[in-house]
Amino acid sequence: MRSATSRLSKRIPITSAKQALSFIVYSQDETRRRALMASLSASQRFSADRDQIIEIASPDQTGTFSLRNGAVLLIDTASEQLDQKLLEDRAPSTVLATFGETAVDDPQFDDHFGLPLKQAAFDRFIPRARELAWLRSRAFSEGSSATSRDKLARLNRIGTALSDIRVLRDLLQVVLTEARNIMDADAGSIYTIESGRGAAFSGRKVLGRAERRTRAVAVKRAALTQQVFSLRFSAAQNDSCDIPFEEIVFPANLESIAGYAAITGEIVVLDDVYKLKGDAPYKFKKAIDEKYGYRTCSMLTVPLKNTSDEVVGVVQLINKKQNPLNKLDLEDNPTANVIPFTDEDIELATSLGSQAGVAIENVRLMDAITNLFERFVIACVQAVEQRDPATAGHSGRVDRLTMALADEVNKAGTGVFAEEMFSDAEMVELHYAGLLHDFGKIGVREHVLTKAEKLYPAQAQAIEFRARIIRLELELDALRQEARLYADGKPSASALQAIRDALAEKIAKLQDDYAFVTKHIKPIFVTDEAEARLKQIFDSPWKIGDDTFPLVDDDEYKSLCTKRGTLNPEERKEIENHVADSWQFLKRIPWTDDLARVPEIAGQHHEKMRGGGYPNGVPAGETPLGSRLMAVADVFDSLTASDRPYKPAIPLERAIQILEAMAKEGDLDPDVVKLFVDTKIWEKLKLKLVRLADASAEQKAAR
Secondary structure: OOOOOOOOOOOOOOOOOOOOOEEEEEOOOHHHHHHHHHHHHHOOOOOOOOOEEEEEOOHHHHHHOOOOOOEEEEEEOOOOOOOHHHHHOOOOOOEEEEEOOOOOOOOOOOEEEOOOOOHHHHHHHHHHHHHHHHHHHHHOOOOOOOOHHHHHHHHHHHHHHHOOOOOHHHHHHHHHHHHHHHHOEEEEEEEEEEEOOOOOOOEEEEOOEEEEOOOEOOEOHHHHOOOOEEEEEEEEEEOOOOOOOOOOEEEOOOOEHHHHHHHHOOOEEEOOOOOOOOOOOOEOOOHHHHHHOOOOOOEEEEEEEOOOOOEEEEEEEEEEEOOOOOOOEOOOEOOOOEEOOOHHHHHHHHHHHHHHHHHHHHHHHHHHHHHHHHHHHHHHHHHHHHOOHHHOOHHHHHHHHHHHHHHHHHHOOOOOOOOOOOOHHHHHHHHHHHHOOOHHHHHOOHHHHOOOOOOOHHHHHHHHHHHHHHHHHHHHHHHHHHHHHHHOOOOOHHHHHHHHHHHHHHHHHHHHHHHHHHHHHOOOOOOHHHHHHHHHHHHOOEEEOOEEEOOOOHHHHHHHOOOOOOOOHHHHHHHHHHHHHHHHHHHOOOOOHHHOOHHHHHHOOOOOOOOOOOOOOOOHHHOOHHHHHHHHHHHHHHHHOOOOOOOOOOOHHHHHHHHHHHHHHOOOOHHHHHHHHHHOHHHHOOOOOOOHHHOOHHHHHOO
């Protein structure tokens, strides 16, 4: 399993392997301080040749170190706070992290390490810190304005970084951050263009919960004057004022500065938004400034365009700072450090706007392709499930349960899953595996797939027909016996009655045997006594005259002896082969690298912990964790589903008992079953299940 996604920003592929780091560990608790230092030095990612560790036990020692290039400051949240000025005056390339019982809700910190400390967390943190320090040292000026050459070099690196980001939300944050860095802007925001009025959006399951899918579109400027489009306020940042961010959608028109830039495709440069020209078609809305005590002055608004010169969004930069490291003095002189945006800024913004526009368009197209593929997968699953309407919806429910279980694995801070983590890509991989886990059923014969009872209707009708024939033959045989008595002379009443009593006894036995067989056509559990009775019926065909009449034939007998469910051994083998078929079918798809394990995960959800499962019979320890999660989800849904014609829904309490028994017997992973029960996944997903107190007699007796 790949490592967890760190909170540190993902940007350019690592070219920072030689970046030296100075780890400054501050804690007034010697035990905690030494433990963290030991974890750092023990990591294989720590370089004894380049890196160093500085130990700080008191705030008074802050003069003994410098937060310059390559500094990584790790602060114990339980210790006395360091001087805030020290943090404010740090070099922009400094990496900040905290450790302790509770994470600090402060965006200036890049990561947090909970207690107890875990070595794997530091193994992930050190290379990311090395990369981030390297990037920041080049993306920021260390205390002075960057030269034009530096800015152009930085712009090129940004273009490389933008091409690697596949999530629109993350992309917009990076675009806005880098635009502000290059233009030394104190604040900024990004707006994306959406079709229609932006009132609705589609969704999909990610990490066991709903996540909004972007509706960003590429729009020709001419179309903006003919159709209805909207601007979504998608991202905002501010160094000097804490302004809560809230996504809003508003019409794209010429009345707003962002709308004007989107419609006309022109860059709007304003030295002071409070001093607009009288003929300006747009207006500046002061409501945010007045509400939060901010002062917007200089502004640079740039339309983001793709390669077809279509507008996909707008970036708006606010208040270019003369000294980019200082915050604005909002109390006394908010515009003292603010200067107008220059011609060089406009040139750089134009280049950045083109790069960002293409990146946004690429993400939009990737999202459209992903949506197309996912809807195709769902359509395939629905097509397979239509062959067996009784299990329709099963794949979707198993997917939800599996994703929710994986989400709980990611949240686990203690126990056997503390070191396990599904990355975002692995969660998507598991999502598709969950949807497609029964895809191989497309190769199962439909009459087997939809078999609701132990015998097919034609077999049940054949037994009924044989019972009628046997009864008629018994009656004819009795009549022949009476006829022979009459042929020999007038029979006695006792002789005739004896024949009739024998006939009644045989018919009663026939009816009893037929009723017993009919009862066991239903998918009820077959006890040892019942199996012995079925064998006696099969081994004792009716002998009438010179002829023999069996009530059940060989195939019917084998099916009637099925202990549980409706499938005889041959049919069950055919059903079990659907797992191997799923694996083989899915392997034919040219999955991308991040989805390469979908066939393996989907194809091993019927393996058992002790081995002996199918299709490979390997122990569960040799199967992916995702398959073990899916196995529990699959069994739970099969037990509690209320749409199966061959059995009623089993009450929740009994289903849990069955899961725990299967875990004890080695069928299911006991750790996964415990996680499932402890976290009460069914409550979090609000599943409609039968409770034991509300169960019918049939549901209570279901096995």
